Amino acid sequence: MNSTKKFQTGNVVTISFAHFVHDVYSSFLAPLLPLIIEKYSISLSFASFLTIIQRLPSLFNPLVGYAADKLPIRYLLIVAPAITVTCMSLIGVAPHLIVLIVLLLTSGIGVSLFHVPSPVMIKKVSGDRIGKGMSFYMLGGEIARSVGPLYVLAAVSLWGLEGTYKLIPLGLIASALLFFKFRKIPISDAFKNKQKETGAIDAVKKHLAFFISIGGIFFFTSLVKGSLTTFLPTFMTEKGESLWFGGIALSVVQFSGAAGTLFSGSISDKIGRKATLLIMGFSTPALMLLFIFTSDTMFAFPVLILIGFIMFATTPVLLAEVNSIKTEHPALINGIFMTISFLVSAFSLLLIGSLGDLLGLKTSYIITAFVSVLAIPFIFKLPSN
Secondary structure, X not given: OOOOOOOOHHHHHHHHHHHHHHHXXXXXXHHHHHHHHHHHOOOHHHHHHHHHHHHHHHHHHHHHHHHHOOOOHHHHHHHHHHHHHHHHHOHHHOOOHHHHHHHHHHHHHXXXXXXXXXXXXXXXXXXXXXXXXXXXXXXXXXXXXXXXXXXXXXXXXXXXXXXXXXXXXXXXXXXXXXXXHHOOOOOHHHHHHXXXXXXXXXXXXXXXXXXXXXXXXXXXXXXXXXHHHXXXXXXXXXXXXXXXXXXXXXXXXXXXXXXXXXXXXXXXXXXXXXXXXXHHHHHHHHHHHHHHOOOOOOOHHHHHHHHHHHHOOHHHHHHHHHOOOXXXXXXXXXXXXXXXXXXXXXXXXXXXXXXXXXXXXXHXXXXXXXXXXXXXXXXXXXXXX
């Protein structure tokens, strides 16, 4: 079999593990939001703003992507986790709100440096099974976001909010181990030496309609996804549950999402990405409404499992779609995809936070469930495959 068509399991797993290490630490904010809201006496709208601050460097993802097309990609994946690990472990000891904002902003730089080039690396080592490769990659991230809340809440239970800095050494050790692994993945040379035949601006213009469709899908699906991944612990504590209960609920969603990401890419390789996205587009709003009206019952967790499985499966399918584009600027195209993700999710988070302050989180959850069906027309505009 041609090596370019072969699925390189070892390299895919290595990159996916790097994704896991990185995202364990980048997921600390949501489970700590109830404590941060109390510590700084901030509103839900401002809490949404903190999440946006963390993602703000994503605005520069196209520049990161353009640079990654010319520089050794593997070194970005080595440095980025160390930045994120350090900054996110220090948010508990931030003495002032401005320090917290600086830490979140710096961690966001690490997030951008990691997430822009890593899917391109996955594409190169996945051969003709891009969907499967993206599923492995997203599995690492979703398991991380399942483990992350429990990991940081365990640290808070042991040492208090101000003791989260003690999580730095383990993260840095993991980053050091990744250095020795990534030295053996010679992908960056292929990007660095490849002759670019199409200008970057021309490449963007060529796929503009496609990115508009992606933006529409991201915005309307992120209303549900953002409301749960950012405010589920806060929603649960407002209902009288403990911080641990809220953190467990979030981990349940993330863990079931990990299962969804594992299977969705391979399924989309078989039945088509458009068909897979349509199934998700119709299912997510219904499941969100079901959760809202069962959140006080024993059925809440089974429904959260279903929501997580369906809702998180969207991203690896869209990543596979983006990375199937034939272009001489793969990291740039992926950077634009990540920037679109940031912009639409940032706006949706502000909307959710504002609605939560104005109408309460339960009412805002109901509204987002109904509005999220508008993702379906944008899915229909995607090319069939």
